[in-house]
Amino acid sequence: MNKFVPLGDLTGNRLLLATLVLALANFMVVVDTTIANVSVAHITGSLAVSTTQGTWVITSYAVAEAICVPLTGWLAGRFGAVRVFASCLIGFTFFSVMCGVSNSLELLVFCRIGQGLFGGPLMPLSQTLLMRIHPPEKHAQAMGLWAMTTVVGPIVGPILGGWFSDNLSWHWIFFINLPIGIICVFGVLNLLKPAETPTALVKVDAIGLSLLIIAIGALQLLLDLGHDHDWFSSNLICTLAVVSFIGFIIFVIWELTEKNPIVNISVFRHLGFSLAVLTMGFGFGAFFGSIVLIPQWLQTNMGYTATWAGYLTATMGLGSVTMSPVVAKLSTKFDQRALASFGLCILGGVTLMRAFWSNEVDFMALAWPQILQGFGVPFFFIPLTNIALGSVLPSEVAAAAGLMNFMRTMGGAIGASLSVTIWDNHASISRSEIVSSMNIQPTLGELQHKGFSYETALGTISNLVNKEALTVAADHVFLVFSMIFLLGAMIIWLCPKPRKIEGGPSH
Helix, strand or coil: CCCCCCCCCCCHHHHHHHHHHHHHHHHHHHHCCCCCHHHHHHHHHHHCCCHHHHCHHHHHHHHHHHHHHHHHHHHHHHHCHHHHHHHHHHHHHHHHHHHHHCCCHHHHHHHHHHHHHHHCCHHHHHHHHHHHHCCHHHHHHHHHHHHHHHHHHHHHHHHHHHHHHHHCCCCHHHHCHHHHHHHHHHHHHHHCHHHCCCCCCCCCCHHHHHHHHHHHHHHHHHHHHCCCCCHHHCHHHHHHHHHHHHHHHHHHHHHHHCCCCCCCHHHHHCHHHHHHHHHHHHHHHHHHHHHHHHHHHHHHHCCCCHHHHHHHHHCHHHHHHHHHHHHHHHCCCCCHHHHHHHHHHHHHHHHHHHCCCCCCCCHHHHHHHHHHHHHHHHHHHHHHHHHHHCCCCHHHHHHHHHHHHHHHHHHHHHHHHHHHHHHHHHHHHHHHHHHHCCCCHHHHHHHHHCCCCHHHHHHHHHHHHHHHHHHHHHHHHHHHHHHHHHHHHHHHHHCCCCCCCCCCCCC
16 A cells, blocks of 8 residues: 655644635535525515525525536546635635625525535535545544534524524625635635646536536426416426426436536436435435425514524534434444434434424424434435445446435425425415304404404404414425435335445545
């Protein structure tokens, strides 16, 4: 085995600082995936848009990030990993500031897309550079630090988002990236130049990338605009559906015949990989859809501030941080399919608990499913990742990891869109059903007898009906998501027993 040679002067304190800079950059990007979740109510109120439209702030970032991740390998090979990392940090920081100064939904969504495009390569490149600057015997510790920022980021995001929104303004959930971004850019430019990777004139699959952008863009627009345009009664929505469907078909055909595809679809020939990744995509869609919906329901119906909604959402982190190392160890001793199935059953069970929430539920009844979900999340992610990557050839691990990350991110974006859309649609149905079964005259009379005017009494009853309808609709969404988790727990047993992962760079 060749002895590891330190890169330039990257030793001692400089190596430690470089490690912290890479971990901090990854932390900043991961936090941004959840920091806006609890701030949607503030954003929609400030910009005078609907909750469904406010969700675009979350989904636009996720979709842009998903599209850019497959480009990471080509960008690093063409321009150098450190140059790309520094450029993406600058772009991410710039668009973060632009998000903060946005005064319209259109500008905010555009800037969130910019954030996602520049943020997409940062996570895989931070991992790659950490592996590059450390000797093999230190890779486990370096990846442990990287994994910790990846796990803690989604916990800290809702707390920061809630606190900034309540105590300053929602704009600060984006401005906070400015000092962090400047520190990271300065650190990368001064510390990581010796870690630059070789470059070459590598051809990019421009047609495949264009088809991917068209297909995914049309699908996301369909999901985001469908409710406002009455779905398939609108020519626009029908057109978007056709464009997305045809775009995906042509994309698959092109990628299967392209010599250097941007997405190596051929790895789907492995049954274990296909089932694990599809379960990951649908499961993460249900998971992310839930954590997007819960803060909005808490603030709309339960009177929670964004800060307290953030605290409640973050309780999930207790279990995640505790169980991640335990599950990693269990993965070496038990069947990965059993662990994944167990995790999916936990997630399905806690989501089913939420399906019985009411407007009278207390904080602990809300917090327990979050805490238990945190314990289930590592059982969901770690074994499914091992099953997927253990089902492909060693030479295909890097491509498989990139495709898995892409499917997970897209699943989250679609889940977020669908959760709010189903919630909104079912609330309208529930409201109509409640009103049709009510006899409000006795209640109106009683309220007027207590001194309420007719209009005030009617408004009070209307507000109660709206709150009940929104809760019934949220329960309906949770019921659907619980079925997705439980179905995944059964499907995963169709995977062949995976081998241990051997080689291929981390992604």
